[in-house]
Amino acid sequence: MQEWRRGRAARKADWAVRKAEWRAAQKRRRKSGEDPDHGCGPMAPSNAFALLPWLLLGMGAISNVIKGETPNPWIGALGLLLFNSLYITLVFRAFDRRAREAASTRWCLAALGAVTCALALAYGGNWLLFFPLWGLATGAVIRGRLLGPVMFVVTALAGAIAGLDEGWDTLGIAYGTLVSGMVTAAILALSETVKELRETRQELARAAVDQERLRFSRDLHDLLGHTLSVIVVKSEAARRIAPRDMDAALGQIADIESVGRQALTEIREAVTGYRETSLAAELDRARGALTAAGIEPVVRQSGHPLPPQAAALLGWVVREAVTNAIRHSGATTCEIEVRSTAERVRLVINDNGNGVGSSTPGSGLTGLTERLAAAGGTLVGGPAPGPGRGFRVTAELPVENPETAENEESR
Known part of the structure; x- marks a missing residue:
């Protein structure tokens, strides 16, 4: 219960x-x-109702009971009531996986088989048409590898019992039993597969939405964190130098306006998903931001030219690391070194600050670590070795050789 x-x-x-x-x-x-x-919404009849009209195969047996052509009609009527009750119970339980796989459902199917065999042995004739109904219920309940052996037993019983009464017509009863069970099982299995595919499609759509939200949140964090830090630093510089050098202060204010306009453009690009960060542009911005903050930038770059994807990822790392150095480190110098070979590129950003916050990486470095991991790279941030060495961020990425990629595409 x-x-x-x-x-x-x-x-x-x-x-x-x-x-x-x-x-x-x-x-x-x-x-x-x-x-x-x-026609296909939840207001449409349940799938179980589609199997109920097949009970009309028993109308001949019901007619025999009503006309008194059946010996012991009360026993026959009781058998009909029991068969119909078991059949209806099974077809409704067949569309609920937990109920279908329950042991009580298997016992109910066995009871339906026993009633079917008893009625067929007792009356024959029209009562043999209950075998295809038993086969249909079997196909609705039994799935997987058990279906073949069970249907073989059901078909064999139908053929053997029908052979005692119908002779060559036994083939029709056996064939109807086998086809009804196998076709029902195939249709229901296909229906369940389609349902699972729809659910999978919806799950993939939800995953895509979540991924896009994560991408947007990362881009927004990186963009606004860096931009606001630069604006704050330049505003402080303009306030300090305004009393003694108005022209220099106006220059800082012009830089603030330029940074704000650029930030608006980048945010629009981030919203539409077409934001691409250039490593060279980020290195130039890093020099300007560090200089405005009173931190001496030291930028070194050597090696092979980088493909756009690797340059874009490293540009994000430069932006985040420089922003953290300006906001938290209290450093006086910041070294940025990019070394690339034909197979791999390495970016190291090291300041001589106090390394505040290095023990627990923020959401920016965490997000960048996930981005680089997705591209086959690594990102490590933490205190640099040695006393007074500040904070170090190291990023490594594999570099795809453009000539190799072109050769593979041509093949």
Whole structure:
């Protein structure tokens, strides 16, 4: 009883979800001008009801009972009631996976088989048509590797018992039993596969939305963190030098305006997903931001030219590390070194500050670590070895050889 109640609660919850999804789909159809969907929503009959009309195969047996052509009609009527009850129970339980796989369902199917065999042996004739119904219920309940052996036993029993009464017509009963079971199982398995594919598609869509939100949050954090730090630093510089050198202060204010305009452009690009960071541009911005903050920049770059993807990722690392150095380190110098070979590129950013916050990396470095890991690289941030060495960020990425990539594409 408790299992039946849990199954009923699960069906009610599933009904509510499907009803809400169907109503949302109907709203989208009306907004887009499409015709409403009247036949495949939750208002349509449940799949279990599609198997109930097959009970009309038993109308011949019911007619025999009503006309008194069946010996012991009360026993026959009781058998009909029991068969129909078991069949209806099975087809409804077949569409709930937990109920279908329960041991009670298997016992119910065995009881249906026993009633079918008893009625066929006792009356024959029209009563043999209950074998295809038993096969249909078997195909609805049994799935997987068990289906073949079970259907073989059901078909063999149908053929053997029908052979006692029908002779060559036994082939029709056996064939109908086998086909009804196998076709029902195939259709229901296909229906479940389609349902799982739809659920998978929805899950992939939700995952894509979550991934896009994560991308946007990372870009927004990196963009605003760096830009606001530069604006604050230049504003402080303009305030300090304004009393003694107004022209220099106006220059700093002009830089603030330029940074603000550039930030607006980058935020629009980040929203649309077309933001590409250039390593050379970020190195130039790093020099200007560090100089404005009173930190001496030392930039060294050597090696092979980098592909756009690797340069873009390293540009984000430069932006985040320089922003942290300006805001937290209290450094006087910041060294940025880029060394690249044909296979790999290494970026090291080291300041001589106090390394505040190095023990627990922030969301910026965490997000960049995930980005580089997705591209096959690594990112490590922490106190530099040795006393007074400050904070060090090291990023490494594999570099794809453009000539090799072109050769592979031509192949």
